[in-house]
Amino acid sequence: MNPIQETRRFESEIRDYFSVRHCFFVSSGRAALTLILKALHQKYPSRDEVIIPAFTCYSVPAAVEKAGLKVSLCDIDQGSLDLNFEHLKKKISKSGKSILAIVPTHLFGFPANVDQVRQLTSGKGISIVEDAAQAMGGSIGDRKLGTLGDAGFFSLGRGKAFSTIEGGIILTNNDEIGKNITKQLAQIHPGSIWETIKAMVYSFILAIFLNPRFFWFPSSLSFLKLGETFYESGFSIKKLTAFQLGLTRTWQEKLKKYNDSRILNCSFWSDFFQKNIADKLFQPVLFFPASKMPGIRYPVQVSEEYMHPILLSSNELGFGISVTYPDAINNINDLTGRFKDETYPMAARMAKQLITLPVHGFVTQKDRAAIKTMIFKIFTERQAQIKENENNRR
Numbered sequence: 428m429n430p431i432q433e434t435r436r437f438e439s440e441i442r443d444y445f446s447v448r449h450c451f452f453v454s455s456g457r458a459a460l461t462l463i464l465k466a467l468h469q470k471y472p473s474r475d476e477v478i479i480p481a482f483t484c485y486s487v488p489a490a491v492e493k494a495g496l497k498v499s500l501c502d503i504d505q506g507s508l509d510l511n512f513e514h515l516k517k518k519i520s521k522s523g524k525s526i527l528a529i530v531p532t533h534l535f536g537f538p539a540n541v542d543q544v545r546q547l548t549s550g551k552g553i554s555i556v557e558d559a560a561q562a563m564g565g566s567i568g569d570r571k572l573g574t575l576g577d578a579g580f581f582s583l584g585r586g587k588a589f590s591t592i593e594g595g596i597i598l599t600n601n602d603e604i605g606k607n608i609t610k611q612l613a614q615i616h617p618g619s620i621w622e623t624i625k626a627m628v629y630s631f632i633l634a635i636f637l638n639p640r641f642f643w644f645p646s647s648l649s650f651l652k653l654g655e656t657f658y659e660s661g662f663s664i665k666k667l668t669a670f671q672l673g674l675t676r677t678w679q680e681k682l683k684k685y686n687d688s689r690i691l692n693c694s695f696w697s698d699f700f701q702k703n704i705a706d707k708l709f710q711p712v713l714f715f716p717a718s719k720m721p722g723i724r725y726p727v728q729v730s731e732e733y734m735h736p737i738l739l740s741s742n743e744l745g746f747g748i749s750v751t752y753p754d755a756i757n758n759i760n761d762l763t764g765r766f767k768d769e770t771y772p773m774a775a776r777m778a779k780q781l782i783t784l785p786v787h788g789f790v791t792q793k794d795r796a797a798i799k800t801m802i803f804k805i806f807t808e809r810q811a812q813i814k815e816n817e818n819n820r821r
């Protein structure tokens with residue numbers, strides 16, 4: 428595998444597919460975000476605040492910190508999980524001159540409204556960095572996610588839309604940002620031969636165990652400490668290795684195949700909740716209508732009394748239903764003191780009430796039926812119990 432040839436191949440495929448002028452391949456999504464933010468900061472040195480959703484992947488504030496910038500939070504909107512635009516508007520009018528960038532996020536692969544951020548920021552010198560970490564291959568009409576901001580990035584990490592175990596892609600049409608990132612990357616030296624070998628062995632092991640089939644047995648993987656979310660801003664920024672570049676061959680066919688299954692499964696869950704609500708059988712706090720959306724997980728908001736039995740049952744039966752981020756960003760232990768009197772109620776609530784259902788291609792019809800029966804049973808039994816208690820009280 429010749430890394431230079433492999434890089435050229437992948438670059439030209441990505442540029443064509445996304446119709447972008449510049450793309451770069453790095454060791455992770457958070458490395459991608461860090462490089463983009465550093466490039467922007469060189470362009471606008473007087474601005475140092477980066478607005479991110481208060482409910483997002485912990486790697487996002489870590490990347491802001493790694494770039495030497497200030498994390499600023501915006502609460503999310505319950506219906507869409509997108510930024511709360513009223514809150515965002517206030518932040519922009521209060522501290523517009525110190526805001527470097529806003530990071531709209533396509534959480535779980537469901538499109539955020541980047542155009543609305545554009546409207547709020549136009550003419551103000553604030554850049555838009557699109558967090559498309561979970562949204563590779565998604566689109567709004569014929570506009571591809573990842574190409575809607577001034578720069579955007581994908582994660583190629585575990586459990587993302589397309590994975591090389593770890594990795595990140597930067598996209599931009601802005602020549603100044605592109606030039607700056609080229610410069611930053613030129614200063615990164617390839618690791619020693621031992622580091623390369625170590626990285627390869629690690630990738631091989633993960634590649635075997637992280638076959639999506641194994642997602643059904645998350646408990647058997649606990650030795651790998653997967654799925655745990657922790658805050659870590661000491662990560663390294665490297666290029667994608669030759670081995671990882673090799674894993675991207677035929678990415679277009681694979682991504683399409685994965686996303687086709689995701690679209691089907693997301694619609695399936697969406698229809699399931701919609702139908703039960705319509706028939707007045709049960710109602711989660713909120714579900715997300717999804718048609719033609721290749722989400723990488725399907726989010727449902729449920730109150731705690733349902734959440735725990737569902738997760739317990741899923742763990743027992745190996746259904747792969749999971750919680751999302753453990754808390755709002757302002758409550759991360761390593762960041763305490765930074766957001767003293769600030770509260771982000773919706774972000775905090777989602778951390779407690781959001782579960783996600785699996786949508787990858789290994790979810791069979793039988794699995795879906797079993798998950799449906801389990802959720803239905805938990806909701807209806809609990810509701811019957813509540814009714815009975817009420818009757819007894821009368």
Ligand SMILES: *Cc1c(COP(=O)(O)O)cnc(C)c1O
Pocket residue numbers: 454455456457458483484486487532534558560561582583584593594595
């Ligand atoms: C995974 C993820 C990232 C970070 O990507 P890594 O490759 O894990 O560094 C950033 N934002 C979101 C929304 C993510 O899901």
